[in-house]
Amino acid sequence: MILLGELALWIALPVGIWGAVAGFVGGRKERGDLVLSAEYSVYAVFLLLILTSVGIITAFVTDSFEYWYVANYSNRELPTFYKVSGLWAGQRGSLVFWALLLSFFSSAAVFTNRAKNREFMPYVAGILLTISSFFLVVLLFADVNPFERLPFAPADGRGLNPQLQNYWMTIHPPTLYLGFTAFTIPFAFAMSALLSGKLDTRWIVITRRWTLLSWFFLANGIIFGMRWAYEELGWGGFWFWDPVENASVLPWLTATAFLHSIQIQENRGMLKVWNMGLVTLTFLLTIFATFLTRSGLIESVHTFAENTTIAFIFLAFMGLMAGVSILLIAWRYPHLKSENQIQSFLSRESAFLFNNLILLGAAFTIMWGTLFPLITEGLTGTAIAVGPPFFNRVNLPIGLALLALMGIGPVIAWRRASRRNLVKNFRMPVLVGVMVIGALFLRGVHHGMALLTFGLSAFVMTIIIVEFVKGTKARARIEGEGYFPAFYHLVSRNRRRWGGYIVHVGVVMIFTAFAGVAFNREVLQTIDPGETITIESPFGHEYVLTYQGLSSPRGENMVRQAVALMTVARNGRPVESLRAEKVLYVKWESSPITNVGVNSYILEDLYLILENVNDLNGAFENDAGAQRATFKVQVNVLVGWIWYGGFVITLGGIIAMWPSRGSTTPAPRSKTKTEGERPALAARS
């Protein structure tokens, strides 16, 4: 099975290259047989990569330590679940995994579009296989072959980094990779629209769905990563502004921009070049993200070992892709002229455009901050870095502006908003926002930026709720339905719009959670069993934690662990106890891993870290005298809202993506739309 996997990897490359050539040539010369061959190549590469992946997983599960990759990322006692995750635990496997997901999405795209969007197919297959072949070349020739054998078979492997032995860590990278690879499809369709000259709205419709899918996975992948950092890294935060984290946010930001700006193209026939540019940029950023992780060019907790061969190949590939895309856009420029012009500052087009600019601005600042040490070192010889203070400072105003636009965009009229439109739609939400700020201020919240965030969040939420209520009421009246069926039909008739609003609700919740960080409290204390730590929540109540002592139970794949138990009382009433641990994993005896204990409530988390055990070895031996320990206790305000918000985004995303019955063609752009008309009618899909 392993050998078969290795063989499949070698066969996949020529098949991929053949298919790419067949696609391009078949498209130019209109040779149906070649195009068909290219399509079959897409499927074949997918099947071959399945074999390769199964081969790698088999090597892990059967403890085949003669393979360098397995020896480095597994050990005999590792639970099978984590052995399977070895496929994406390290550089080599994750490249295979990347190629596998890419070929899966490629096959899905070819399968679902080959009948109805025939004329795109040759180039789509060609482009997708070119990109797949690139990854296969890297795998086979850049010194990262996952099937590389050692000259001997070690008795046991070196084990999986214990920080990766966490549920969220097993799903965070795959979800992110799904997002990254799925974006290759929009890119392929955009490029193939340019190549074939079929630049009507069709490529936009196909691209929109795939972008949404990619966006959805990226959002979830980023949130899972935050969850992992929060639970596993044990420092009480969820975001580092680490270069690799930043790199994963960049394509998400530009994809978000694209999802909004295509609505302008669909409704008003504008921004065609801009949209092409955004697709290309987002795709390049997905490649950039994997490049940054793999090259080791920038210091990060995520990076794999430094590999200059890979850095060079990736840079060359990104340069090539960027060059070709720019040339293609320039070539078709005459066909990408705007059909309309922006008529007013106060219009939905304008709000969306500002949203785009601000999202790109955010992406630019994050990229700049991430690459700053490289830039300064290149220019002056001394590296100068910027850290979290820079990112927080710069992105706070940007985030607030986005939040405001999230409220304004959905209800402001297309073309030119009248005074009536503005007053009617914004009077109440502004009032609610101001009232929320006032009420919070009176309750003792005096943090300016947090107040502004809460106020704007209330403003956006009011707008969204009013939209839902108005829509439901109108439908109930016109169709004579009850409110529940009216609500259901309202959403299901225009999933994209209402699903989008639900996504906005999730994003607002996450913004609110970010503002909550301003109110976090923490206490660091060294105590003996029987002693207590007291911490006051910003909401006024008080937690008293009583240290019950350490125990040392056995656990799977662990050498030892020390578990501290704390009973907790909230305002004198006992609540759930907390466990905080130091664990020594098999093969990782020199670094104890910290596992935090968390009690989650709706508005806050009580978070316990076992910072240090004075005599850890004694504790492992269950020595009664070795119990004195240092704890950090935190009250993390609103942090749970990130996860709730993520859930809401997932819900909204699924509603928006759910395939609608019947057509996938866009409604024809209405030429007769008048000022102030509800725009929803045109955005139906």
Added chain:
Amino acid sequence: MKDNGKFFVGLGGVALVVTYLIWTGVSQTMIYYLTPVELIARVEQDPTFHHVGVKVSGRVERGSWNRAEDELLHHFTVTDLIDESVRFPVEYRDILPDTFNDTENVDVVVEGRFREDGVFEATIVLAKCGSRYEATAEELLG
């Protein structure tokens, strides 16, 4: 057309605001990112460097970590990655990352201030156990 002109003013405005944010953000939060050798050389050249925030990447000297009982203050020594004779003591008062230890070759990035008394007062410590990520064939055999 007239309105489009107005619009470009808006675009320019956004670009200007973003540039301004980056500019002030960088100038007020930037820190030098140095190796221990560079840090020592800088400080000898210009003593005001003791008051500037810096970020230094080096390696934790084996066996150098200690922490007085009940004191929440960690002490360890950082050496240069290339010239191991260049070293300085570090003080740090918070939770060390799990990847930090002084029994293997652990690479660290410490951020803080290099005091006049020659002690580095760190506010952030990031650790990466480089050798732990991937091993060569010889290491596996050993």
